[in-house]
Amino acid sequence: MTDIDTTAGKYLRDKYAIIGVGETTYTRGSGMTTRSLGTWAIKNAMDDAGIPASEIDGMMSYAGNDSTASPMLAGDLGIRLNFYMDVQGGGSSSEALIGLAIGAIEAGMCETVVVFRSMNGYSQVRIGGTGARASVPVGGDALHAAAYGWFSAGQNFSPTFMRHMYDYGTTPEQVAMVKVIHSEHASNNPKAYYKQRVTVEDVVNSRMICKPLHLLDCCVETDNATALIVTSVDKAYDYRNTPARILGVAGRVCKPRIDMHFQHGPISTVAGHYIKDIIYRNAGVGPEDIQCTGAYDAFTFTSMLQLEDYGFCKKGEGGDYVSSGIMRLGGERPNNTSGGHLCEGYTHGMNMIIENVRQLRGEVDCYCPQDDNGKRIHSYNYAPPEEGGGCRQVPNLEITQNLGWAMPGTGSSLIMRKG
Amino acid sequence: MPQGEYLGMTLTVLDLDQENLAYFQHCADHDFHLQQCADPDCGLIRYPPGTACPWCSQREFNWVPVDARGEVHSYGEVHHAIQPAFRERAPYMILLVELDTQSGVPTEHEALRVAGNLVDADGNFATPDLVKQVGIGSRMRMVFADVAEGLALPHWTLDEDAEQPDAPWRYPQEVNGV
Numbered sequence: 001m002t003d004i005d006t007t008a009g010k011y012l013r014d015k016y017a018i019i020g021v022g023e024t025t026y027t028r029g030s031g032m033t034t035r036s037l038g039t040w041a042i043k044n045a046m047d048d049a050g051i052p053a054s055e056i057d058g059m060m061s062y063a064g065n066d067s068t069a070s071p072m073l074a075g076d077l078g079i080r081l082n083f084y085m086d087v088q089g090g091g092s093s094s095e096a097l098i099g100l101a102i103g104a105i106e107a108g109m110c111e112t113v114v115v116f117r118s119m120n121g122y123s124q125v126r127i128g129g130t131g132a133r134a135s136v137p138v139g140g141d142a143l144h145a146a147a148y149g150w151f152s153a154g155q156n157f158s159p160t161f162m163r164h165m166y167d168y169g170t171t172p173e174q175v176a177m178v179k180v181i182h183s184e185h186a187s188n189n190p191k192a193y194y195k196q197r198v199t200v201e202d203v204v205n206s207r208m209i210c211k212p213l214h215l216l217d218c219c220v221e222t223d224n225a226t227a228l229i230v231t232s233v234d235k236a237y238d239y240r241n242t243p244a245r246i247l248g249v250a251g252r253v254c255k256p257r258i259d260m261h262f263q264h265g266p267i268s269t270v271a272g273h274y275i276k277d278i279i280y281r282n283a284g285v286g287p288e289d290i291q292c293t294g295a296y297d298a299f300t301f302t303s304m305l306q307l308e309d310y311g312f313c314k315k316g317e318g319g320d321y322v323s324s325g326i327m328r329l330g331g332e333r334p335n336n337t338s339g340g341h342l343c344e345g346y347t348h349g350m351n352m353i354i355e356n357v358r359q360l361r362g363e364v365d366c367y368c369p370q371d372d373n374g375k376r377i378h379s380y381n382y383a384p385p386e387e388g389g390g391c392r393q394v395p396n397l398e399i400t401q402n403l404g405w406a407m408p409g410t411g412s413s414l415i416m417r418k419g
Numbered sequence: 420m421p422q423g424e425y426l427g428m429t430l431t432v433l434d435l436d437q438e439n440l441a442y443f444q445h446c447a448d449h450d451f452h453l454q455q456c457a458d459p460d461c462g463l464i465r466y467p468p469g470t471a472c473p474w475c476s477q478r479e480f481n482w483v484p485v486d487a488r489g490e491v492h493s494y495g496e497v498h499h500a501i502q503p504a505f506r507e508r509a510p511y512m513i514l515l516v517e518l519d520t521q522s523g524v525p526t527e528h529e530a531l532r533v534a535g536n537l538v539d540a541d542g543n544f545a546t547p548d549l550v551k552q553v554g555i556g557s558r559m560r561m562v563f564a565d566v567a568e569g570l571a572l573p574h575w576t577l578d579e580d581a582e583q584p585d586a587p588w589r590y591p592q593e594v595n596g597v
Contacts, residue, residue: 134502137429140436143443144467147430147572148536149497149505150513158495159515166493166555166588208594211496260467262515265528267493 011282016102017236017243017419019112020049020229021354026193026345028122030223035068038118039076041225045114046077049229050240056229057082058113060101062093062348065125065133067118083110089252091296092404093117094349095412096251101230111231117350118225127221127346128152144260153298153407154210154218160408161212161301164268167316170304172212174319176203178300178335179216179342181328186339187384188329188366188392193220194343197384203300217300219341226350228357236419243419244357247399248283250275250413252406261409271411272309272403279310283415285399287311290415292359292394293333294352296405297340303327306403306411307335329382329392337364337392349404353414356400359393360418366392421447423567426504430566438468441482446571449563451487453531454480464521466531474525485520485531487561488578491554491587492517492532498594508544510597512537514575516559535574538562542574547597553577554587 022044024030024037038061046053056079059070063086070084083104087093094117101113121127129152138146150156164170180200186192198216206215236243253275257264280286287310295303300322308318312333321327327335338344338355345351358364367390368378376393383389397418404412421443422431432439438454445452455464456472457479463472464485471478495513500506518531537545537553542562545553553559558581563571577583 129501137431139431140433140439141467143430143432143439143572144534146502147425147428148513148534149500149502149508149511150495150534152501155495155497155501155513158513159493162495162590163493163555165590172590172592204592208498208592210498211590211592211594257473259469259473260532262492262532262534263466263473263529265492265530267515267532 011248012102012106013247013282013284014245014417015233016105016230016246017233018228018246018357018416019231019236019239019241019243020045020051021227021357022046022048023226023351023354024224026191026222026224028222030120030123033068034066034118034120034225035072035076037223037225038068038073038116041118041227042073042077042114042116045227045229048241051112051229053078056112056114058101058104058110059084060097060113060115061086062089062097062117064088064090066120073116083113090406091298091348092252092406092410092412094353095249095402095404095414098230098246098414099249099251102246102249105232112235113230114227115230116225116227117348119347120223121346122221122223154213157299157301157408158210158213159262160267160270160305161299164301164305165212167266167268168319170319172204173200174323175217175300175304176200177323178297178303179203182297182336182340182342184382185329185337185392186343188382188390189338189344190365190367192339192344193222194339213299219298219346220343222345224345224347226347226354228350228353242361244360244416245419247285247415247417248279250278250282252410252412253278255409258409267408270305270309270408272306275411275413276310279413279415285415289399290401291333291397292337292356292400293335294340294356294400294402295335296349296352296403297336297342298405300342302405303335305408306405310403329394334394337394349402353402356402356416359397360400360416362393362397364393366390368393421567421569423570425564425566425572426508428502428504430570432570438470440569442468443570445482446563446573447565447569449571451485451561451573452482453485455483456480463525464531466533485518487518487573488581489516489518489559491515491557491559492530493555496550496590496597510547510550510595511544512550512553514559516575533573535561535572538564538574538576540576540579547595550597554589556584557587558583
């Protein structure tokens with residue numbers, strides 16, 4: 001890894017931290033508005049950090065469908081804002097907004113920023129695209145895609161996934177292991193929407209949605225809000241938990257021809273190919289230093305493609321990587337220890353950052369018992385709870401990376417270290 | 420404003436959307452055209468329609484006829500349709516066909532990859548038997564589905580005049596015989 005002169009101040013490596021995280025129950029049919037969900041998640045993050053409303057003065061969020069605006073939530077919670085911005089975006093916005101929050105603080109616009117995502121992704125605007133979204137008129141640029149029934153995320157990404165199988169001989173059974181492993185992790189996560197462990201056979205025998213995607217290759221649709229709090233390191237230690245320090249961020253990095261990236265191949269290569277040159281430079285570490293990943297799993301294939309293009313294995317060997325057991329709890333570099341989008345819940349990447357923050361604290365909320373002070377006594381037994389396991393804490397964890405996915409051509413990344 | 424019903428969907432092109440108006444008018448004429456950069460040092464053809472040249476940022480362009488034949492570069496095969504319009508058509512194929520024109524130009528992995536559904540020679544959505552015959556490497560030619568005055572959609576059918584691969588690459592698992 002080529003290092004850089006961090007004294008230049010430009011890279012802000014290790015100067016900011018996440019001090020609090022919170023979420024609502026991952027559910028279907030929340031029975032409340034995204035405004036109500038959002039306040040719960042932010043309040044939970046504030047309680048987690050032990051930070052009062054008076055010490056938060058920035059707020060950011062993103063939405064590509066249903067959400068709620070920062071001013072409503074700030075008003076509800078008694079937060080007076082010096083800065084807020086609600087942007088359009090879906091997957092991979094979480095990491096990018098953390099970078100922008102750092103920028104806002106660095107520019108002197110505010111001091112401590114809440115980033116949130118609130119969505120009724122099942123009961124209001126379904127993430128999979130079914131319901132009202134699927135029946136709208138098709139016009140203009142969409143005539144080159146939606147008019148062909150090339151519309152939902154799975155449909156859009158399928159030529160990239162298929163071409164990877166063609167180019168490199170990747171098999172359905174290899175890719176299915178992403179779901180298998182994430183389901184093992186989810187079984188040890190009391191919060192996960194799907195806690196049932198599944199097998200490769202379960203995945204490849206599940207209903208075909210859009211080749212090469214079976215039902216179990218696709219993420220769950222849930223209703224939930226998620227929030228995290230970013231501040232500078234000089235303040236970060238004033239609060240309740242050990243901060244997760246931010247080593248580097250890359251935000252919404254794109255492949256060429258992002259208008260329709262299939263024009264610029266190889267189409268089996270994704271944005272991680274470009275992101276890796278930014279994120280590892282900014283963080284001053286390389287893939288070999290990362291002990292736990294959060295590779296966005298909108299689909300089984302998205303985790304695999306990203307891990308491959310970031311350099312966790314050689315190009316084309318993603319199928320081997322994800323089926324080798326490396327990504328399993330107890331393996332060399334576990335991925336999505338919460339169960340991720342495939343099993344825990346769908347939040348456009350926020351839950352994977354929250355998970356890694358808790359992992360870095362050594363305080364993952366698994367089935368292990370807590371002592372009198374609420375500190376988790378981890379067994380590091382990753383068997384299911386009914387077999388005496390139930391743990392999902394990664395031991396001796398120092399550095400994690402989140403690999404955020406928007407689409408094959410766009411992504412973001414975040415590297416954190418233990419505070 | 421070109422507007423019409425297609426498979427139960429409303430398709431429209433706005434009057435101010437000059438690039439898409441011209442693109443779909445050529446399709447309605449069953450005469451495939453794409454934009455060619457007017458810069459003499461560039462001259463590259465682009466897809467999908469856009470407002471400037473992706474290689475040199477030149478805003479000026481000309482519509483030029485393009486031979487609408489090529490090879491399947493990749494595909495998706497939808498078994499569970501999301502849009503109501505497509506429920507009766509599933510399983511249907513979304514094809515990305517790499518045109519022979521400008522393949523590998525200006526760099527090795529660049530090409531004009533034009534989307535469309537797999538249809539038969541008469542433009543009807545492919546039956547499961549036909550779907551089974553098409554995969555990566557299949558040679559295709561364009562056919563048009565007329566939607567309204569000034570609006571037709573390009574689709575793809577097997578090119579009867581081309582030499583087809585013995586076995587185009589297809590996803591290894593069959594579902595419902597496809």
